[in-house]
Amino acid sequence: MADVYVLADLERGRPTDLTFELLTAGRALASDLHVPLKAVLLTNEAGLIAPSLGFADGVVAMSHSSLEHRNLEAWSRALLKILDEKPPKVLLIGISNGLLGLPSLVAGARGLPLISLCRSVTAHGEEIVGDPVLFGGKIEAEVHAKGGPVVVAVRPGSYSAEPARVQRTVPVENVEPPEALETRRVHFKRYADLEQTDVDITHCDVLISIGRGIQSQENIRIAEELSGLFRNAAVSSSRPLVDQGWLPRTRQVGRSGMTVKPRLYLALGISGAPEHIEGMKSSETIVAVNTDPKAPVFEYAHYGVVADILTFMPRLAEQLRKRKPVVA
Amino acid sequence: MDVVVLMKMVPDAAQKIEVDAASGQLKASTLNLIPFESDEHALEEALLIKERTGATVTVVTTDLPGGDVALWTALAKGATHALLVTRGRPYEPRSTGELARIYAKLLETIPHDLVLTGAQAPDDVEGELGALLAAQLGLPYISVAVAVRPDEGTHSAEVTTELGGGLRSVYESALPLVVGIQTSETPPRYAPFLQIRAAQRSKRTRSVAVEPVPFDPKVEVVALHKPVAGKGATMLEGSPEEVAGRLVEILAEKELVGG
Amino acid sequence: MDLDHVLLYPEGKSLLTCIQCGVCSATCPQEAFMEYPPRKIVAMLKAGLIDEVVQSGSMLKCVSCYSCQAKCPRQIRLTDLLFPLIRGRMFEGGGIPAELQKAFLDVQRYGNPLGRSTSERSDWVARSKVPIRILADRPGPVDLLWNVECYPSYHPRGQAVALATARLFHRLGLDFAILGSEERCIGDCAGYFGEFGLLDALIEQNLTTFRKYDFRRVVTSGAHAFNVFAHHYPGYGFTTPVEPVVGLIGEELPKLRPMLKTSVPHKVTYHDPCCLGRCMGASALRCYFAPPRKLLEAIPGLKYVEMAHHHENSLCCGGGGGGMWLDTYYRDQGMDRLSERVVKEAVAAGADVLAVTCDYEVSRFEDAVKVLGYDRKIVVRDVLELLDESAGGEAAV
Incomplete structure (x- = not known):
């Protein structure tokens, strides 16, 4: 055989x-x-x-x-x-x-x-x-x-x-x-779910990551909706939003937050400070959306869109709703 | 309780890694070798076990450039013994199989209840050191561990592993046991420079020669090359609707969204 | 040096001369967040309560701003000797936040706290339109060795300042060169956090590199580096004159002034960095309060305004003594960031540009501007960037 x-x-x-x-x-x-x-x-x-x-x-x-x-x-x-x-x-x-x-x-x-x-x-x-x-x-x-x-x-x-x-x-x-x-020495004892009060962004396949371009706290809802259109996805962010108390520290990507490697990192309104880049640069696919065509994030992204994220996010959600969520 | 930590020197991915176009191999002169990150976590886990149980911690690495500094640093952090295995060979990415044989030979001469090493190294072309070693020694192996709790009384250990997605599984094993560490329970501690120098001066690092191990590699690394990647993003242009549509198509090609 | 032995030294003995007047605590910008403020720490050390001080973590909140030391009537060396010694002890207990530990490890490994490759240190030079000589490529005598330092070498905003600096040097016809990939951190965070072994190793390594080349003086883009040059390098026998860039350009003002033709119509305030002011202590000759202000006022169209805190009373940006890598820790401790206080003060003074000269500050204050949501109210520029802009910027070289 x-x-x-x-x-x-x-x-x-x-x-x-x-x-x-x-x-x-x-x-x-x-x-x-x-x-x-x-x-x-x-x-x-x-x-x-x-x-x-x-x-x-x-x-x-x-x-x-x-x-x-x-x-x-x-x-x-x-x-x-x-x-x-x-x-x-x-x-x-x-x-x-x-x-x-x-x-x-x-x-x-x-x-x-x-x-x-x-x-x-x-x-x-x-x-x-x-x-x-x-x-x-x-x-x-x-x-x-x-x-x-x-x-x-x-x-x-x-x-x-x-x-x-x-x-x-x-x-x-x-x-x-x-x-x-019968004579094995290793025995499986139990599964243990992590005691978590929040999603673990290091284990997400897709991260909808928002920065200052989100402008106000209530706009985070739009990013949450976008995240809901993918499987195993969550909203993460750069440091300023966490510092403002808009999102918990567990969602912070970067040197002083989490290092993440999702399959898709969608950087929305994030300019790309080096401290942030350090935490996400190994992501498999990076898509950046920013109003500033010179934003450093575009140097690290695979795909870039120059647009206001508040205009762009609803359009993207509209297109995503036409498809079913799939993620390995 | 004797804990042995196996550390492997690997090229620092934060620095440039060059390939010699003619030979298709890594340019040795430009390589900066550092202890593999998960091995640092293995050391930290060992030191935590030492603090809890009074175990002795023996750290082992080979005589690649930087190996001595890695051992001084381990001593500065609190390791009991440090062994430098003299091999006299430059770094090459396909060497884990041989290394497993060398360490298997070495472990015949040093007591070990627990052998800890990083779960997966960035140069594991021919497999992981811990698993290959366990296969050599006929010892049980548990990987992606995030906590190791040995019990001297029952001569066993409870090991928690990380399955991903917030799920963990817990195993119990008889000792001796080889464990691949993913992350330590607390981040690796920092060794102040003065203590590293003190460890260097203390001459507590012992060199050991291991007889050359006959090894017949089963696979051949034919070529190494840099990935072809364009710098900068592919910019998608058009109206927001068009761009959103194009982006979703790209995501679908990558199977990030369905058809 | 160990804290337990500090009293064996004359400078350590000066601790015992403390009269508990409390000026140190009153002037400390972080006092409200310390379990034990400076006055109490000195009292506890005198009483032998060293471990209590170390374990309290109060010393993590010191940002080495020199306010206490500068105002101490007994001239006790709190900032540059005593507090680093206490913090040095914190390495033993593992009480140092991970982000700061990583910065130290990165300095050990790569000679910069950003964790970037040594070989990339001079990558920014390729973007310069004016020639920048790298000594390893073109050795031989040079007047000025320009110590670019870490943030100007690696951080995008710092690189913009470095490029502006190079253009100014070029316009002034200065004979300058850099060390390129041979340059390493001068040692600020190591020295002021109490990682003395690392500071020692950095100084030895830097002096070994310096000895390879023939230069008459050093000019540094790092305010913190200047402070370390001034306070630590002479003890290793390094006596070459060192100036911060803003001091050197200040001396060249008569030559520069005719080139400052483009109007910069902004209301500008200036933040005095601790390291070019207070830190220089009694040696008032080495304080750089005047040169940046003179330079700014030479720019046509620019209106200068002063903030509430200035000169020796300037508010620290919070980046010294390791604070640069403790922002998340501070926020988690419920503390206000000093950088945000400075930005608020600048806005309150009516400025639409906050001018700085410290290598940590452009990115620090820009971050504060973002966090405060002041993007439309104020921008952060280095004094050298403003001068370069007035001299015509990149187009005019």
Whole structure:
């Protein structure tokens, strides 16, 4: 067998968006290699989840109580048994917080080639090629791996999840759990929700960030409405608004506030003082709207609009309402 | 309780990182190496454990430029021992696998109940140090930790990890255990310069030579390059309606909004 | 130096001469927010209650404005010796807010508190229309070594001042050069917060760099740097004359005056920075109260107005002694910002331009203007920017 495997990332028993992103990646790779694409499902009750992975040609599943929650020790022992019994050509694992380290544990234990931090993965003949992004995006690499199975760790947000959201009955191959699961030393105890009185802007996918251009406290409502049109979004701001008491300190982006890296940072009426830039410059996509075409924020933005945000925000909201909110 | 902190020197992303066009490798002469930020958090977590339990904290790094300063700083902050592993090789981004083997060898000779290191470094082309090391040593591994609470009596530790979106999960593990630290419970402390110099003069940093570890890299870094990026924003022009429409199309292409 | 040993030194012993008159507390702009104001701190130290003072955090609120020291009838060195010593002790307990710690770490690592790359330090030079010599590229004797300092090198508003300064130097035909990427922080926040080891390391490093080059005098864009040059560098054997830019340009006024042709029709007030006034203490010759005012009054069309607090009674901007990196801490403590008080005073004086000469202040006061919502009432300009504008700005070089 020389399939392309994609490990399903699960949170509280549901496949995460990252799972579907990787299935999309895996499909392209499987086509190049002319092999089937299979989802690997580690959980306590595989039968319930398998149909949601219908984009794959099949599911390789292992069910055991220790696999219910992501547990690096249990999951690596389970994966190793699957790799030993049914070795694939490539195993793709998404770098979610819950799975970070798993590719290394598996590759390290069996001496397998591993390419980590990848945005994409392709096949060049027999070689698997990954393109890790290093040093906070300052350097890109091209890494080749021979032999196999090759383990590839893929960053979130690199592929589209949408095409892979296919619900259907798929063939499931069950693999017996290894005895090593009984002697594991790490035990999942509980989930703990953070005691939070406010949203954590460092974990938002989209930030609608407002500055002095918002002009008055009641206008913040317009930004809140805009934020409501995205998924996992919140309103954040530059320091002057927080100092004026218009927003709580928890929403402040910048050197003396939070450092954020959302997928979309919409800087509205923010001129871009260096202290602010420091807290948001690593955002994936930065869109800046400001009346001043010379505002420094435009040097760091990917897209810029010269406009009064009070005119622009309602127009943007109007356009957004025509679409449904999607965020990985 | 013996806590070992593994620190890795990485190029400072705040400074310029240059690629030599001819060789496709990093220009060593322009690199500024600093301790990896999450490793600093690992050290802080270790120092908090020391303050709570009286554990000894041993900090380890390799003899890359700046490694000695990192150890003096760790001593100034309160680490018990500092070990400089002599390797005599310049920095290269693909070295974590070899480093894991070197540290695995080293840990055979020093007591360790807890091994702490940063969860994910910016040069982890071939995986994370903590996980690769745990695989080498056959020890359990927990990653993205934000709190580590060892219990000497039961010889176990409770580890809280950060799943994102305000969700955390809590694990319990037998010791010895390797933990990848995301952030420490309190921000890394500042070491005043005089204390760093005092640590330097105290000669408490010990050099250890580890036998060369045979290592056969399974992957090949073919080329490094700077990302192609234009400076400055693409300005969207037109009436507010047109611009808003165009922007939403761009966001849709990036799957930030639906179709 | 350690606080416990301070009384072993003659200057430390002067502490014991305190007569508890209370002028220090009365003149302190932050007194209302301190658990222990200056007078009480001295009394507690005399009573051996050092730990109580350190733990109270009162000293985090001192912005090294020198008001107490300048007015102390016993001339006790509160601002530049005693308070930094107390703060030096705070590093042990971890009581230092994260933003300030980061500034120190950035100075250790990059030689500037903004955390920017050393190699980018002279990037602004590329935007200059007048030639700026960098000594590493073109060594050889030079009259003036221009110490640009951190904010003028890295902060966009500071860079605008640096560019204006270069144009003025060029117009005056001065022979000047900069250190470019070899320049490092002169040591203000380290020295006045009590990070003495870092100050020591910076001075040693800077003097090593200075020794590589042949220059006759130093001119600095940093008011705080000037203060550190004046008070700390001589102790390391550095005796080359140092002047702040505004002092040097003031001397050149006869030559500059005919070039000031463009009218600047604004009502302008001037904020005396602590470091060019009060900090110079008894050495009144080194106070720079007059030069900036003379320079402003030489600008055609400009009407000068005075704020309520000026000269030695000037209100501090709140950026000294580490205050530059404690604004969020202060706000969280429910404190008013001194920078906002100054801006309010400037507006009350009827000014539509607040002129400054301290490298921290353009961005500090602009921030205060934003927070107060005074964008349409007043703008913040460096004295050198106003002079440059009157001399025709970028178009006229």
